[in-house]
Amino acid sequence: MSTLDFFDVEVRSMGREADGVLSLALQHPLGDPLPAWEPGAHIDVLLPNGLLRQYSLCSEPGDPRWRVAVLHEKAGRGGSAFVHEELRPGSKVQVRAPRNNFSLAPAAEYLFIAGGIGITPVLPMVRAAAASGAPWRLVYLGRSRRSMAFLGELPDGGTVTIHADDEGGRFPLASLLGAAGAQTHLYVCGPGPLLGAVQELTAPWDGSRVHFERFAADPAAASPAAGPGEGPDGGSSFDVELADGAIVEVPAGTTILEALEAAGRFPLSSCREGICGTCETPVVSGEIDHRDSLLSGDERAAGDTMMICVSRCRGQRLVLDL
Template sequence: MSSQPTLRMYVESRQGAAEGVVHLVLVPTEPGTNLPSWKAGAHIDLRSDDGITRQYSLCGRPSDDHFEVAVLNVPDGRGGSRWVHESLLEGAEVDVAGPRNHFELADAPAYLFIAGGIGITPILPMIREVASRDVDWRLVYGGRTRHSMAFAEQLVEEFGEHVDLVPAEERGLIDLAGVLDEQQPGRRVYCCGPEPLLDAVEKVMVDRDSETLHVERFSPRDDVDTSGDAFDVEIAASGATVHVEEGQSIIDALADAGITVDFSCREGTCGTCETGVLGGIPDHRDDVLDDAEKAQNDVMMICVGRCVVGPLLLDL
């Protein structure tokens, strides 16, 4: 299986969006190229010539003729943000794959958006969309300092009282109990940010049947668990059978058999390796699919997923 097609793009403009955050505008290197369509919540893959692949949320407008991303520099990360900050200068070229979306904005009579730090990026296009509708909405946006919060002043200027900025150095952490105190039947709550924030929101929302929570993670909830018995997967296109050893990932087993698939994080968070399941029942261990999507058992993340009932027939 060949890798997902990429589009060659270059950095048309680059500017600081906040302390430690760079905002890039990417346009196709080939004039007249139409960009793939996307909806609020989508992200793209940026792929370096050295093999680094990282996912960044689109923070522009779907109607634009360019892509926009904002990237936080994480000094102790895996090297992706450092590459963006040091190498993707104005005029630099980069391969872009996607967009793909596991954080789509669903219809609702009311919305609450909770963002922490760089987690504002996928939420920004959502806010622009709901602001054009006749619905109730609110954004609560936290960060270390006011200067570290990307697009903060822009959001206040554009949306006024709908936006509540919570810089920790001025106001402490977001008061989630207060923010989520009064339930609104039918409301959808969208949250993106660091794991402690997501975990705290999930705990408050756990018994709320009248509201729906949507979260997007940048890192796995727990240590990645690939333990479990061996099993077989079948490749739909060729009919070949691949044996997955105990503790081995499906991706690695496929690679050993000469079958190449797209992947990036290996942690079940980015969605790059999402693969259709045509038979068998997968053991979902990712943080991409929600409970309803997992129950359908028609796709899985093969970087961490295993098998409940096999063999798994994969749409490859």
């Protein structure tokens, strides 16, 4: 099975994990094994209403069922509302094989910080760290304990700090990170303000020890403000050549994805912010202006893939394997 292929799974059961957080247990309709995955992985879920969303796997790797947890975002774009209000046990959804942009690297010591629903990719990581025997610490932050999912599933063998804002106010991140050892690998998932604060505090760290999973785009990933003759996003117009030889013009201020859709081409996409990886597209030639929050420095330097929902061309033409 290709990682790009969608296949059906059944919502076997659903559970209320916290205020506004619903878990789904997914299994193959015929009971066949689901593809293997590792901590930090997520799946693309195509909902029956046509919306495509990404959810982190938070079950045990090797479990015959996949589990995801969905926060009901009242100001969202409709995906979480559909899951909470329309899905029921027995519903069918389509998924793709797991992908991992947040993989757990071997380390002498681990520090995990999870904010709210950010516990979902972190929970399997903590279990894996506990199983490895490496020292680890988890700091789990939330508005209140009622809003924090999976509190009863946190493993033993390390140090776990549960911090609810309504009980203790703002958590002292600077003290926590200042006390981290030089060999500690840091894994962080949560809302933008949390990630921004951690990113600032760990600026002096070796970047290979700091790992983020984002729910929203990193403002620092965007290119500088527009110069003379450029569009509002700082980008000039350019052409994209597709695998069938078609040429699509991408005007200043328009993304590649938007230009393709205007031309009647509809690649898979979801977040449109460069954070989910759904629209990742191989690049045959051309210089890329990377603006995503996913690719590593080495991956950007290789110049053979891009997120077409945000990234652009530094020259006049990109040739895409699309």
